[in-house]
Amino acid sequence: MSGFIKGEARTQSTLFPEALDDYITEENPVRVVDVFVDSLDLLRLGFKTDSANTGRPGYHPGTLLKLFIYGYLNRIQSSRRLEREAGRNVELMWLLGRLAPDFKTIADFRKDNTGSIKRVCREFVLICKKLNLFAESLVAIDGSKFKAVNNRNRNFTPAKIKLRLKQIDESINRYLGQIESADRVELSTAKDKKERLESKIEKLKKEVEQLNKIQEQLKELPDGQLSLTDPDARSMATSGRGTGMVAYNVQTAVDSEHHLILAHEVTNQGHDRAQLANMATQAKSVLDVDHLTVVADRGYYSGEEIKACDDEGITTYLAKPQTSGNQAKGYFGKRDFIYHSKEDEYECPAGERAIYRTSREESGKIIRRYWSSSCVKCAIKTQCTTGKERRISRWEHEAVLDQLEDRMEREPEMMKVRRSTVEHPYGTIKFWMGSTHFQMKTIKQVSAEMSLHVLAYNLKRVINIMGSKKLMEAMQA
Secondary structure, eight states: OTTSOOOOOTTOOOSSOOOGGGGSOTTOHHHHHHHHHHTSOTTTTTOOOSOOSSSSOOOOHHHHHHHHHHHHHTTOOOHHHHHHHHHHOHHHHHHHTTOOOOHHHHHHHHHHTHHHHHHHHHHHHHHHHHTTOSOTTEEEEEEEEEEOSOOGGGEEOHHHHHHHHHHHHHHHHHHHHHHHHHHHSOOTTHHHHHHHHHHHHHHHHHHHHHHHHHHHHHTTSTTSOEESSSTTOEEEEOSSTTOEEEEEEEEEEEETTTOOEEEEEEEOOSOOTTOHHHHHHHHHHHHTOSOEEEEOOGGGOOHHHHHHHHHTTEEEEOOOOOOOHHHHTTSOOGGGSEEETTTTEEEOTTSOEEEEEEEEEETTEEEEEEEOTTGGGOTTGGGTOSSSSOOEEEETTHHHHHHHHHHHHHOTTHHHHHHHHHHHHHHHHHHHHOTTOOOSOSHHHHHHHHHHHHHHHHHHHHHHHHOHHHHHHHHHO
16 A cells, blocks of 8 residues: 555554544534533523432533534434444544433433523524624525424324225225135135235224224314324425325524524424414514514415514515415406505406495404495406405405505515525525434424524534634633
């Protein structure tokens, strides 16, 4: 091997062993983790910092927190893998002072400190705010599905059970037909085949009994879903037609300047309609501003949520989904009717005025109804309605939605800003997590796991923006 760089012999001993600190460069991110955790008031964040008076001494929470932050920063989320790395990884030896906790201690720390871990994530967000890394003008909000530790076969809904019972009936009938055929044919293998098919039928009958029991349990559950492995996980539809997964829906509010995550929340609702005001308010609280602009996709469109944002001084940008049944049938849609706020009237495509007639309450909302007496003799009535007159509904706070639609017409490029802002964190975190996504069970544990991922993502982003040295100096100041 002449002509190549040669390493030292494995049996070579050194008179003066090198210090661990010599292996860690000044710009190594592990130094940032060390400084960050040392700067935290762990007691205020909810960690148990008092040692026990009796028994074997335990590990300081700061030591285990450093281990987890380093692990998630380097795509090592498993407690068993962290245990192995602590005994062989030079960076972890430096960070932990050569301590090597066992996997049970590591796993229990994450399980027992879920709330404190979430607060640690928020502490770093506040550090980013002090460093003026957030753009106070615009925040993008989005949700994404992350796989739970629950196989689809271990998740049950009434529709799934109905389909499975139908498949079992078809299988049993097919097996019975094969048994009848085997009885008519006198072959040496007929007896074995018959016994094998009867065994399959018996297993299917036991499955039917189990499914019937689960069906009874579903009647008592508010959302009609049961997950056997992770009770909080839910079956959710994904973007692909006819596809889905048992998952959690993770909500994030992302800064438009550096793509840092200001706020996040784990939910088990399969839709985003009830999350706009919640996430926007959290982002506004972090930034501590009087006014905020947020942008989201059409999945967040809800009149009540948009109104709640408007009341909090939050300007929203999101597209309105087109769900009108009249347009699908070829009739005029509601947007073809022009509202005149001064007169409180609608102008129809024929130029007639639909005036206010009555109000009623629908799903807790006051809906005003408008129609014109000229519909009966209208020349284009066949393009409008099959009824006596075309009735137009208007929510009492619909002016807020009209203002939103006007903003979207004037600034359609906001949707491009949303995609370029909020998709980046999700893509990065899912790549780090791998195909399995979450490793913890129940929404409480999963929330802590997601907080560690968000903390690791934000930490790496800020290191790339500022550099390790500047960030450490800022945290120590």
